Amino acid sequence: MSSTITGKVWVFGDDIDTDVLAPGLYMKGSLELLASHCLESVDSDFASSVAEGEIVIAGENFGIGSSREQAAQVLKHLGIKAIIAKSFGGIFFRNALNYGLVALTSDELGQIKPGDRVSIKAATGELIHIDENTQLNCDLLPPGLLNMVEAGGLVPHLQQILSQQAEKGK
Amino acid sequence: MSATLAEKIIARAAGIDRVSPGEIVTCAVDLAMMHDSGGPRRVKPILEQLQTKVWSPDKVVVVTDHYVPAVDADSAAILDLARKWASQNNIEHFYDMQGICHVVLPERGHLRPGMFVVGGDSHSPTGGAFGCFMFGIGATDMAGVLVTGETWIRVPETIRIDINGALGDGVVAKDIILHLCARLGMGGGDYQVIEYTGETIASLSMQERMTLTNMTAELGAMTGLIAADNTTTDYIRNTGSDPGDIKRWQGDQNAVYRETHRVNADKLEPHVAAPHSPANSAPVSEISGEPVQQAYIGACTGAKLEDLKMAARVLKDNQVARTTRLLIAPASTRTTAAAAADGTLATLTEAGAILMPSGCGACAGYGAGVLAENETCISSTARNFKGRMGAASSNVYLGSPYTVAASAITGRISDPREFLNEDKQS
CATH class of the missing domain: 3.30.499.10 (Aconitase, domain 3)
Structure with a gap:
């Protein structure tokens, strides 16, 4: 329940939309193909350079736009473990949590630079900026949503509900 | 309470x-x-x-x-x-x-x-x-x-x-x-x-x-x-x-x-959103003049029967510019049927519009009518995010069906009110 995510960050600005995260031209193809074009129009190196366990730091309205959950799914596929932004597009925020991605909001991200390392504890909202040796704070997720993310997302959560219902039915 | x-x-x-x-x-x-x-x-x-x-x-x-x-x-x-x-x-x-x-x-x-x-x-x-x-x-x-x-x-x-x-x-x-x-x-x-x-x-x-x-x-x-x-x-x-x-x-x-x-509402002017955000909008007078290779009337927000009638009112007795293609994808089959029955479709096609299938089409780059590198489109759709309608370097401006139709005639982003006079009631 108190897992910590530590990793290198990628930093993006405001209004990173779903069509930049998951371009429509590749939406009918495989997840691998779509992921290889993730964010290409704002950072052509991202998809080829991002590594397992890394973290996205962003500005306002991250994931604004479409309901396509592939916008969150490709980030997870590429190894991203958490997204900390000033604010999120509302549908993207739900989609990210449904995929078990830690998505937190914070107003204290200004000093974090590309390539810095941070450590996040979703349960407490603690965000350690390792390079500057400072502790920042994120807004807390409601307990129910935190549990869902820690369980791996909505599908594992639904599995739990269904198996509980089956137990009761016996 | x-x-x-x-x-x-x-x-x-x-x-x-x-x-x-x-x-x-x-x-x-x-x-x-x-x-x-x-x-x-x-x-x-x-x-x-x-x-x-x-x-x-x-x-x-x-x-x-x-x-x-x-x-x-x-x-x-x-x-x-x-x-x-x-x-x-x-x-x-x-x-x-x-x-x-x-x-x-x-x-x-x-x-x-x-x-x-x-x-x-x-x-x-x-x-x-x-x-x-x-x-x-x-x-x-x-x-x-x-x-x-x-x-x-x-x-x-x-x-x-x-x-x-x-x-x-x-x-x-x-x-x-x-x-x-x-x-x-x-x-x-x-x-x-x-x-x-x-x-x-x-x-x-x-x-x-x-x-x-x-x-x-x-x-x-x-x-x-x-x-x-x-x-x-x-x-x-x-x-x-x-x-x-x-x-x-x-x-x-x-x-x-x-x-x-x-x-x-009394003081509102026609508005156009410049690339690459709907929030990047301004009165058409501040944006007009930009050449467009494509004009698109489509999508859930911009190709209902009334949207097609707005376009028809502007296009009646006019022709689409030779430098511009006007694509129209009615929002539903019932829209197409109604627009065919009341003569709207004939007005649009006589002006040079190209009729497309009903569907989301080019709006999000899924269907036909997408843009080449560096092309510019004015569109009655909802979003003009970077690369949404095709190539990453393409540019999409958003406007009403009136504004899209007027721009198709001149080949440049234009104020539709210049094409509306008392003779052209809907």
């Missing part, structure tokens, strides 16, 4: 007397709508993994609109999967290639005031024009709804936008919403509810109200709402449905709004 319209609908769906903003509640879903892109192909593997079935097939509507008609084996397979899934799951309300989901849903009488509806598409706030609480969700959330018949929401606050005065000739709902996008920004809705009120709203037709609530998504709101009135009930009765008791589905006089923004 007073309540907003949104709070009344959410409380009813949650089965409790009242709700407060910020509270997390679980709501029973009255209707779940999904399309070929975010629907069956995404939820089928999840339902299979969970070894369960759709909770209530009669409360599910499936529409194919994103990949229609199929252009290659991949899109054909997506449509084939949707058809087979709808059949295997006994989805009676399956509309195959009948138009864009947000237009088909009200056309076929599925939306009524007071309903709590989820849509597997971000432009689901369109349904809010009918006084129902309809919002967009992703496919995993949709799978959760299909399994349980419920979903959670954090009760939103309500932001009121009060619009009064008379819109000038050639100024329409698209111009109101583009103005609001510039004024409030893409995060201005803060995933709360926006409720539109005022005499201007009361005077708008249902199709115009739909344009407004549709693009409430571009304000970052959870949904947009317009309380039902006689215009709403007339529309719903014409579809053969019963609108029910609309008095119950009005916000209280003393309801608490987070904030109120006022718009003077």
Whole structure:
């Protein structure tokens, strides 16, 4: 329940939309193909350079736009473990949590630079900026949503509900 | 205690007397709508993994609109999967290639005031024009709804936008919403509810109200709402449905709004949003003159019958510029039939417009009509994000069907009011 995510960050600005995260031209193809074009129009190196366990730091309205959950799914596929932004597009925020991605909001991200390392504890909202040796704070997720993310997302959560219902039915 | 319209609908769906903003509640879903892109192909593997079935097939509507008609084996397979899934799951309300989901849903009488509806598409706030609480969700959330018949929401606050005065000739709902996008920004809705009120709203037709609530998504709101009135009930009765008791589905006089923004419709000009954000909009006078290789009238927000009539009014006795192609994709098959019957289609094609299939088309780059590198398009669609309509370096400007049609004639972004005179009444 108190897992910590530590990793290198990628930093993006405001209004990173779903069509930049998951371009429509590749939406009918495989997840691998779509992921290889993730964010290409704002950072052509991202998809080829991002590594397992890394973290996205962003500005306002991250994931604004479409309901396509592939916008969150490709980030997870590429190894991203958490997204900390000033604010999120509302549908993207739900989609990210449904995929078990830690998505937190914070107003204290200004000093974090590309390539810095941070450590996040979703349960407490603690965000350690390792390079500057400072502790920042994120807004807390409601307990129910935190549990869902820690369980791996909505599908594992639904599995739990269904198996509980089956137990009761016996 | 007073309540907003949104709070009344959410409380009813949650089965409790009242709700407060910020509270997390679980709501029973009255209707779940999904399309070929975010629907069956995404939820089928999840339902299979969970070894369960759709909770209530009669409360599910499936529409194919994103990949229609199929252009290659991949899109054909997506449509084939949707058809087979709808059949295997006994989805009676399956509309195959009948138009864009947000237009088909009200056309076929599925939306009524007071309903709590989820849509597997971000432009689901369109349904809010009918006084129902309809919002967009992703496919995993949709799978959760299909399994349980419920979903959670954090009760939103309500932001009121009060619009009064008379819109000038050639100024329409698209111009109101583009103005609001510039004024409030893409995060201005803060995933709360926006409720539109005022005499201007009361005077708008249902199709115009739909344009407004549709693009409430571009304000970052959870949904947009317009309380039902006689215009709403007339529309719903014409579809053969019963609108029910609309008095119950009005916000209280003393309801608490987070904030109120006022718009003077008298002074509003046609607006155009420059690349690459709907919030990057300004009066057309500040943007006009930019050459366009393509003009596109399409999408849920911009190709309903009234949208086509706006374009026809401008294009009558005019010709599309030789340097520009005008593509028109009517929003539904019923739109096409009505526009054929009343002569609108003939006016459009005589002016040189190219008629496209009904569907989401080029709007999100899924269908035909996408742009080459460095091309510029003016479009009646909802979003002009970078690369959305084709190549990453292409540029999309957004405007009303009037403005798109006027720009198609001149080959440059143009003020439509120059093409509207007293001889050209709709």
